[in-house]
Amino acid sequence: MQKEYTVTVYTEDRIGITNRISVIFTRRGINITSLTTAETEIPGVYKFIITVLSERDRLEKVVGQIEKLIEIHRAFVHDEDEVVYQELALYKISTKSLHTGDIEKIIRDNNARILTITPDYFVIEKTGHQQELIAMLQKLEPYGLIEYSKSGRVAIVKWSRRFHEHLKDLSLIEADNLKD
Amino acid sequence: MQQKDVLPMRTESDKRATAPATEIITGAEAVIRSLIAEGVDTIFGYPGGAIMPIYDALYDFQDKVHHILVRHEQGATHAAQGYARANGRVGVVFATSGPGATNLVTGLADAHMDSTPMVCITGQVAAALLGTDAFQETDVIGITMPITKWNIQVTRPEDIPGAIAKAFYIARSGRPGPVLVDITKNAQVAKLDFQYKACEHIRSYHPHPALNADAVKAAAELINNAKRPYILCGHGVLLAGAEKELIALAEKADIAVASTLLGLSAVPVDHPNYVGYTGMHGNYGPNINTNECDVLLAVGMRFDDRITGDVTAFARQAKIIHIEIDKAEINKIIPADVAVHADAKEALAALLPLVNKASHPEWLQMFKDADKKEDEKVRNRELYPTEGQLKMAEVVRVISEQTDGRAILVTDVGQHQMIASRYYRFKDPNTNITSGGMGTMGFSLPAAMGAKVGAPDKEVVAIIGDGCFQMTLQELGTIYQSEIGVKIVILNNNFLGMVRQWQQLFFDKRYSSTEMINPDFVQIAKGFFVPGRKITERSELEGAVKEMLATKGAYLLECVVEQEDNVFPMVPAGAPISSIRLE
Numbered sequence: 163m164q165k166e167y168t169v170t171v172y173t174e175d176r177i178g179i180t181n182r183i184s185v186i187f188t189r190r191g192i193n194i195t196s197l198t199t200a201e202t203e204i205p206g207v208y209k210f211i212i213t214v215l216s217e218r219d220r221l222e223k224v225v226g227q228i229e230k231l232i233e234i235h236r237a238f239v240h241d242e243d244e245v246v247y248q249e250l251a252l253y254k255i256s257t258k259s260l261h262t263g264d265i266e267k268i269i270r271d272n273n274a275r276i277l278t279i280t281p282d283y284f285v286i287e288k289t290g291h292q293q294e295l296i297a298m299l300q301k302l303e304p305y306g307l308i309e310y311s312k313s314g315r316v317a318i319v320k321w322s323r324r325f326h327e328h329l330k331d332l333s334l335i336e337a338d339n340l341k342d
Numbered sequence: 343m344q345q346k347d348v349l350p351m352r353t354e355s356d357k358r359a360t361a362p363a364t365e366i367i368t369g370a371e372a373v374i375r376s377l378i379a380e381g382v383d384t385i386f387g388y389p390g391g392a393i394m395p396i397y398d399a400l401y402d403f404q405d406k407v408h409h410i411l412v413r414h415e416q417g418a419t420h421a422a423q424g425y426a427r428a429n430g431r432v433g434v435v436f437a438t439s440g441p442g443a444t445n446l447v448t449g450l451a452d453a454h455m456d457s458t459p460m461v462c463i464t465g466q467v468a469a470a471l472l473g474t475d476a477f478q479e480t481d482v483i484g485i486t487m488p489i490t491k492w493n494i495q496v497t498r499p500e501d502i503p504g505a506i507a508k509a510f511y512i513a514r515s516g517r518p519g520p521v522l523v524d525i526t527k528n529a530q531v532a533k534l535d536f537q538y539k540a541c542e543h544i545r546s547y548h549p550h551p552a553l554n555a556d557a558v559k560a561a562a563e564l565i566n567n568a569k570r571p572y573i574l575c576g577h578g579v580l581l582a583g584a585e586k587e588l589i590a591l592a593e594k595a596d597i598a599v600a601s602t603l604l605g606l607s608a609v610p611v612d613h614p615n616y617v618g619y620t621g622m623h624g625n626y627g628p629n630i631n632t633n634e635c636d637v638l639l640a641v642g643m644r645f646d647d648r649i650t651g652d653v654t655a656f657a658r659q660a661k662i663i664h665i666e667i668d669k670a671e672i673n674k675i676i677p678a679d680v681a682v683h684a685d686a687k688e689a690l691a692a693l694l695p696l697v698n699k700a701s702h703p704e705w706l707q708m709f710k711d712a713d714k715k716e717d718e719k720v721r722n723r724e725l726y727p728t729e730g731q732l733k734m735a736e737v738v739r740v741i742s743e744q745t746d747g748r749a750i751l752v753t754d755v756g757q758h759q760m761i762a763s764r765y766y767r768f769k770d771p772n773t774n775i776t777s778g779g780m781g782t783m784g785f786s787l788p789a790a791m792g793a794k795v796g797a798p799d800k801e802v803v804a805i806i807g808d809g810c811f812q813m814t815l816q817e818l819g820t821i822y823q824s825e826i827g828v829k830i831v832i833l834n835n836n837f838l839g840m841v842r843q844w845q846q847l848f849f850d851k852r853y854s855s856t857e858m859i860n861p862d863f864v865q866i867a868k869g870f871f872v873p874g875r876k877i878t879e880r881s882e883l884e885g886a887v888k889e890m891l892a893t894k895g896a897y898l899l900e901c902v903v904e905q906e907d908n909v910f911p912m913v914p915a916g917a918p919i920s921s922i923r924l925e
Contacts, residue, residue, distance in 0.1 A: 173546070174545075174546050178483065178484075178487065181484065181487060182487055185487060185488050189488070222673075223670070223673075223674055226669060226670035226672075226673075226674070227670045229669070229670065230668065230669070230670045232491070232492045232512055232544065232546065232547045233546050233547075234546060235545075235546045332545055335543075335545040
């Protein structure tokens with residue numbers, strides 16, 4: 163059955179690595195719904211966090227094929243309950259709307275915060291799961307939403323302690339000095 | 343062959359080649375010196391603008407590196423594949439940017455599917471021009487990403503030795519595959535302080551998995567309890583050089599051994615435990631008995647759909663042991679009860695002492711019974727016809743007899759390929775070279791050329807269909823210029839035979855665009871100064887094959903065969919293997 167899964171991929175720092183990974187999803191016609199990537203605690207090792215709608219056994223095969231790529235350290239598939247995750251959204255609202263309704267209550271109830279205020283607009287930031295961010299979007303809609311932007315997923319795997327040790331060991335091995 | 347004009351080779355020994363380990367040279371020279379350091383002495387290639395500095399550097403090393411000028415870059419890739427598969431070394435290809443590079447695509451994809459070690463070096467426009475749609479610029483890295491084991495673009499001369507070292511390490515280690523190194527023109531002409539260090543380790547790449555002793559033990563236990571043990575021998579057995587270990591295991595535990603298309607020649611066809619070739623047009627016994635075995639030991643193979651047919655009806659009754667070096671292949675198609683993620687040679691060597699001596703005559707008899715059925719329904723009339731037109735199978739039989747099963751057989755794709763694979767009686771490992779996974783028409787002629795260069799002491803026979811031949815026949819020019827003594831056998835039925843067979847069986851005999859109005863192949867060969875002969879009669883066959891094999895150098899034999907012949911047995915695509923048809 164199709165469900166949302168989080169795929170995490172640990173990679174070397176190489177031009178084109180995103181392409182190499184995404185093409186494996188493309189071949190099987192799997193749509194990537196969000197992608198976040200940044201350097202890990204180990205310099206030169208990057209972590210990709212990819213969300214997809216698919217089936218577990220298909221993704222296990224995808225992950226196997228991703229791991230086969232030369233510059234990939236490891237790749238994993240995680241169920242929703244195997245990761246602690248967070249997403250972030252920014253909402254740009256017309257300043258005029260401050261006079262209408264109870265925007266203060268929305269901000270408080272959602273543990274959101276205001277990042278900036280100008281005479282024309284202000285920007286609210288909220289972190290949470292996708293459904294919560296969308297729920298807040300719907301609440302803010304009547305207040306004259308100008309722009310909305312949401313991040314991909316940031317996730318921590320619940321059982322990954324040993325893997326962090328593995329990554330630390332990697333930092334002792336010289337990284338490939340070839341850069342494109 | 344006629345005398346021909348070839349530029350005299352430079353024989354003066356090159357001082358630079360013997361100079362100390364570190365010195366200032368151009369990137370182009372570093373390419374050649376790196377290749378020499380990797381033991382390369384043969385390159386298949388085609389020059390062009392963006393790779394000219396490398397060709398210029400090559401001019402100084404003609405005494406060390408033999409460059410074979412092909413007639414099309416696709417031919418270079420297949421030649422490198424044939425070379426690699428015949429002698430186990432990495433095949434090397436040179437091509438220029440743009441169209442030169444895009445012409446490599448088919449060969450790269452073929453080598454990727456069929457695990458063939460190959461390093462392709464392409465020239466590229468200068469780094470400053472990248473991304474500007476410059477003349478003959480193409481994004482070869484982007485294009486070849488999904489069809490190479492690895493690729494890299496090098497834009498600085500100092501990165502050339504490291505990139506080439508990695509390329510060779512990756513191409514030949516683990517499950518082998520093709521690698522492409524794209525070198526911009528500025529990196530070829532600029533200088534570097536050259537020093538070569540072979541690559542021995544990449545921290546994100548683990549080509550040599552540690553053997554799991556528990557898995558081996560579990561596999562041995564299954565085999566020891568089996569009444570009907572069955573081995574599917576794949577290409578991985580040949581790649582690992584594990585033929586002896588596999589045969590020893592089969593003999594000790596009396597296991598029936600079947601081969602995949604690419605596994606052919608790992609086990610001699612006349613070995614008592616060998617039961618034939620499995621797959622869509624494989625033998626009857628191995629196909630039906632896949633669904634009768636109780637333990638299926640798959641070694642170095644990937645359960646291609648041409649082997650499994652309908653996966654839901656494939657060996658459901660059997661416990662599956664899968665020995666495979668590529669982890670992504672394990673559980674990809676057929677779930678393994680025992681997975682041994684390892685090199686085939688190591689795994690089989692570890693398994694051998696744990697396996698009990700056994701005897702399974704009744705089980706092996708089931709294959710003999712099936713063989714009898716196949717003889718009656720198919721083989722006798724295919725191999726020994728007494729009337730009608732010449733048949734492909736009898737041509738293959740005569741070649742097999744006259745070469746004593748010891749030639750390197752290079753086949754193309756289609757009916758003739760299936761027939762040759764079915765009827766050639768292989769005796770030595772690595773003597774079957776064909777395009778398996780990709781099914782690339784046009785593979786055989788250039789691959790045979792490469793095989794002959796890679797194994798000059800072997801007789802190399804290319805068996806080619808009339809359709810396939812016309813996809814790469816320009817390589818006759820290479821065969822002539824480089825004096826490559828391949829024997830070329832065209833099985834001409836004036837049809838794209840396999841497609842026509844499907845049209846007959848599944849498309850109501852609607853022969854849409856499969857009839858070929860063919861040229862005079864012998865005349866074409868003559869144009870390339872390759873001698874040849876055309877036969878149409880059975881009475882000419884033995885003598886013609888004899889004449890071909892007795893000829894020194896290249897020879898083309900065209901055999902006009904029955905037009906509407908079909909390959910049987912056949913498992914219809916996607917059907918259960920048990921539904922195999924004998925007629």
